[in-house]
Amino acid sequence: xxxxxxxxxxxxxxxxxxxxxxxxxxxxxxxPMLLAIAHDLGVPLSEIVQAAGAYFLAYGLMQPxxxxxxxxxxxxxxxxxxxxxxxxxxxxxxxxxxxxxxxxARGLAGGCFGxxxxxxxxxxxxxxxxxxxxxxxxxxxxxxxxxxxxASLGAGLVAQFIHWRAAFVMTGLAxxxxxxxxxxxxxxxxxxxxxxxxxPIVQVxxxxxxxxxxxxxxxxxxxxxGVLTLLPSAVxxxxxxxxxxxxxxxxxxxxxxxxxxxxxxxxxxxxPSRLIALGATAALAxxxxxxxxxSPAVTVVVAVLLGLxxxxxxxxxxxxxxxxxxxxxxTVVSLFAGALFxxxxxxxxxxxxxxxxxRYGEIFVLAxxxxxxxxxxxxxxxxxxxxxxxxx
Numbered sequence: 345x346x347x348x349x350x351x352x353x354x355x356x357x358x359x360x361x362x363x364x365x366x367x368x369x370x371x372x373x374x375x376p377m378l379l380a381i382a383h384d385l386g387v388p389l390s391e392i393v394q395a396a397g398a399y400f401l402a403y404g405l406m407q408p409x410x411x412x413x414x415x416x417x418x419x420x421x422x423x424x425x426x427x428x429x430x431x432x433x434x435x436x437x438x439x440x441x442x443x444x445x446x447x448x449a450r451g452l453a454g455g456c457f458g459x460x461x462x463x464x465x466x467x468x469x470x471x472x473x474x475x476x477x478x479x480x481x482x483x484x485x486x487x488x489x490x491x492x493x494x495a496s497l498g499a500g501l502v503a504q505f506i507h508w509r510a511a512f513v514m515t516g517l518a519x520x521x522x523x524x525x526x527x528x529x530x531x532x533x534x535x536x537x538x539x540x541x542x543x544p545i546v547q548v549x550x551x552x553x554x555x556x557x558x559x560x561x562x563x564x565x566x567x568x569x570g571v572l573t574l575l576p577s578a579v580x581x582x583x584x585x586x587x588x589x590x591x592x593x594x595x596x597x598x599x600x601x602x603x604x605x606x607x608x609x610x611x612x613x614x615x616p617s618r619l620i621a622l623g624a625t626a627a628l629a630x631x632x633x634x635x636x637x638x639s640p641a642v643t644v645v646v647a648v649l650l651g652l653x654x655x656x657x658x659x660x661x662x663x664x665x666x667x668x669x670x671x672x673x674x675t676v677v678s679l680f681a682g683a684l685f686x687x688x689x690x691x692x693x694x695x696x697x698x699x700x701x702x703r704y705g706e707i708f709v710l711a712x713x714x715x716x717x718x719x720x721x722x723x724x725x726x727x728x729x730x731x732x733x734x735x736x
Contacts, residue, residue, distance in 0.1 A: 356471075357480065359529045360464040361487035363423060366522050367460035368491030370434055370453065370515040372597075374399065376500040376576040376589060377508040384508065387443050389577070390700035395447035396573060397692035399454035404565075404685030408545065410459035411466075411678025415544075419463050419470075420531045426459035428523045435516030438509040454685075457519075461488070462681040469666035469673045470532050478616065478663040482608040485659060486601055489651070493597025500576070500587045500594075544675035554668050554676055556725055558683045560661055563718045565687030567711050568627060568654060571634070572596065573692050575646070578638045578704040592640045592647065599651020607655045616660040617727035623657025624719025626650070631712030635705050661722065667731055 374381075374396050382392045414422040433456055437449035464484055472480045502511045548554045575596075579589035607619060630649035633642060665680040666673060695707045 356467070356529055357483055359526060360467060360484055362525065363427075363460050363464055363522060364484055364487030365491040366427070366515070366518045367430075367457045368488045369495045369518060370430070370457055370512075371399070371403070372492045372495035372572070373499040373511045373515055374450065375573050376496055377503040377511065378577050379580050380503040380508045381446070385441070385443060385446075388700055390696040391443040392446070393574075393577075393696040393699055394693055395443055395450055397689045397696070398447040398451040399689075400565075400569065400573075400685040400692065401454070401689035402451040403454035403458040404682040404687075404689060406455040406458040407462060407678040407680075407682030407685075408675065410462065411674045412544075414459070414463055414466065414678075415674050418531045419467050420526060420529050422459055423463045423529075424523045424526050426456045426463075427519045427526070430456035430460075431516045431519035431523070434512050434519065438512040438516070458681065458685070462677050465662060465666060465677050465681075466674050467532060469670075469677065477666060478611040478659060479608045481663050481666075482604045482611065482655065482659050485604040485655060488654075489597045489599075489601035489604060491597070492600060493594045496576070496594035496597060497591050500585075500589060500591060504585060504587045544672040545679075547672045548669060548675055548679060551669055553729060554672075557661065557665055557668055557676070558679055560718065560722050560725070561665070561680045561683040562687035563714060564658065564661060564722075565684035566691035567631075567715050567718060568650065568658065569684065569688035570691030570695070571627075571631065571708065571711050572650065573688065574695070574699055574704065574707060575634075575643065575650075577699060578634070578708075579640060579643050581702050581704060582638050582640075584640055588640055592643045594647075595644055596647035596651050596654075599648040600654050601651075603652045603655035604659070607659060610656075611659075615727065616663065617723045619656045619660045620726055621719060621723040623653040623655070623660070624715060624722065627653035627657065628712055628715045628719065631708045631715060634708035635712065638704060657719070657722065660726065664726060664729070668729075 378389060378392050378396065382389045410422060410426060430453055433449060433452035437446060437453060440446035440449050465481065468477060468480050468484065499511045502508065576589040579592055610619065626649045630646045630653065633646050662680070665677050669676050698707050
């Protein structure tokens with residue numbers, strides 16, 4: 345069943361893009377509001393940064409669980425169930441009055457939203473031939489791009505002119521609506537049968553290539569998502585309002601949108617290792633620039649570079665994750681997403697003290713230093729790897 349078709353009125357790729365949009369909308373709603381939340385609750389910024397880290401940590405840790413559930417329940421049913429639970433959890437965050445309650449509610453929301461986007465990747469892996477898969481995955485990034493842009497632009501405005509709590513209510517309602525819309529997405533055939541729940545995880549752990557891809561995902565999450573989480577606060581630290589900071593970082597979403605189309609075309613002609621190298625170079629340039637300046641004008645350039653990095657490097661690594669072990673695809677993709685967001689959470693928690701002290705330059709120097717081995721190892725590994733002969 346091609347990804348561009350479905351049994352109803354809506355092409356499946358559009359439904360998957362919509363799923364990516366809603367989950368990304370919630371994921372990126374909090375970063376532009378970190379300072380507003382800290383001020384409203386009367387607590388240090390570091391406590392709110394850690395609450396944001398709880399979201400990414402739960403998002404990552406729940407990936408293997410959702411992967412196993414999807415193998416038993418089905419991809420579409422898993423997405424609908426997780427989005428219903430996410431709607432409840434993220435709405436509850438709007439009524440949190442302490443950093444602990446906020447962290448718990450956001451953690452639950454992250455754990456539930458964690459099934460949405462990876463399930464879309466698995467769906468494409470199960471329904472799209474390998475030769476066209478990276479292009480379809482870059483199309484899926486359109487939903488991520490629009491969700492990121494709207495969250496970055498809208499959350500800052502909502503926090504400044506309405507209230508930060510309203511943003512979580514909005515994403516909760518959007519998630520609830522999506523559970524009904526996804527009734528139009530056709531459930532693909534279940535192609536994975538495992539003797540035990542842990543057998544696919546054992547297979548992945550025994551594969552050096554799969555473990556290598558997962559380590560790359562963890563490092564990429566620490567770099568790219570770690571930088572994105574703190575970028576709005578870094579801009580606000582220069583004296584800029586939350587609305588402007590959110591608007592500047594919203595350009596990142598537009599950059600992903602534009603870059604996804606370019607990378608989709610380039611993927612037909614360029615080897616994925618070259619796309620990874622391109623993305624890593626853009627990420628390194630962004631970190632270097634941020635280490636010197638975080639003014640709104642400068643971060644516009646940074647947002648464009650980060651958008652290119654995400655579209656080129658991340659889509660290539662995602663595609664690799666769908667190919668490295670076809671027989672355990674759901675597990676690999678789920679662990680990939682888990683490693684990505686656990687890496688982001690670890691980075692956010694590790695640098696929370698530096699962010700509280702306003703030492704953003706040091707944070708971005710560390711991110712840039714980490715990008716160099718990430719890009720080199722990822723490009724080298726992808727250039728050496730060969731697709732399994734039995735791959736469909």
